[in-house]
Amino acid sequence: MTEDTSPPPIVHAPLAGVIGMPIAHSRSPRLHAHWLRRYGLPGHYVPLPVMPEHLAEVLRILPRAGFVGANVTIPHKEAVIALADSVSDRAALIGAANTLIFRPDGRIHADNTDGYGFIANLRQSAPDWQPAAGPAAVIGAGGAARAVVASLLDSGVPELRITNRTRLRSDQIKAEFGARLVVYDWAQAGNMLDSAATVVNATSLGMQGKQPLRVPMDALSPDALVTDLVYTPLMTPFLAEAQARGCRIVDGLGMLLHQAAPGFERWFGQRPEVDDETRRIVLE
Incomplete structure (x- = not known):
């Protein structure tokens, strides 16, 4: 052979x-x-x-x-x-x-898969998170924010508040995603945190080398879940202040x-x- x-x-x-x-x-x-x-x-x-x-x-x-x-x-x-x-x-x-x-x-x-990653991170890091518990507040209106908005609406948030330094982008998202969205002017960003159950920074503000995110957090409830898509650093100033106010926080690495x-x-x-x-x- x-x-x-x-x-x-x-x-x-x-x-x-x-x-x-x-x-x-x-x-x-x-x-x-x-x-x-x-x-x-x-x-x-x-x-x-x-x-x-x-x-x-x-x-x-x-x-x-x-x-x-x-x-x-x-x-x-x-x-x-x-x-x-x-x-x-x-x-x-x-x-x-x-x-x-x-x-x-x-x-x-x-x-x-950004929206999937966002929700999976919240559910793993805060298993008792209930999207229907109250309004969600999203800071930013770029591509990542659009994925976050879509996933939060799918998850059942009753109202979604959004703000962006350029209001036109927020208005465009509202026009596409519908009546559950409420647009806030950037100057009124702190007001949209009042009674919000879920708060998301979907901008790059606060990232290492970027400008800090300057949104007044006086109205933030200690019962809110606060998350930041930025993961460099893991503990952004935004998350640190939310934690100091008693909020549960979720960093952006999991997304x-x-x-x-x-x-x-x-x-x-x-x-x-x-x-x-x-x-x-x-x-x-």
Whole structure:
């Protein structure tokens, strides 16, 4: 019997990454590398610095280079909606995508898991949180805020108050999301905290290197749950003041971790667990 000396078939490990500019600061490669090691899976996840003018070309090349998907961050979340071949209902509603799935035929499907990550973080960190307990107050009206608004409305908040330094963006969100939204002028942002059961900073204010978030918190109830999408630092001045007033607080790192889980599962075939070890690894 003749021995088969042909080389074994080449099995390519799936590739994924995060597209943004700048992207060197992203913690996503560390997160996905941890999950790949934890579950013993083949694959790689890499940072992909892409300028806006090159985005369309890069998206068409990646599937041919062995990529099965990618996360998308600033400044590309809105642009990829127009470049994708198909868009999930939630990404279309939000007007932005953070997760791309590359089909075997090269077609690109865009989804948004930010809202899922936001709610999953609240439910894990504050299991007794009741969205229907009272109004929610959202500070900011950018892409992340739109995902937060959609997820809070889906969760059953009775009223959603929103403010933004540029009121037009808040008005646009109200026009799209409906009657449960109440828009406050930026100068009246502190007033919308009165009787709010859930309070969210969905701006980058308070992030390391950014200006602080200056919203009067005198009207904040100690019964409120307060969360900040910023996670550098974990304890923002906004969260520190809320905690000093007796509020339960939830930092923004969990949203980053939870929003990544659906994409990882689609690309690598394993639903990852978000736990204390995951948080520790990402913070190292």
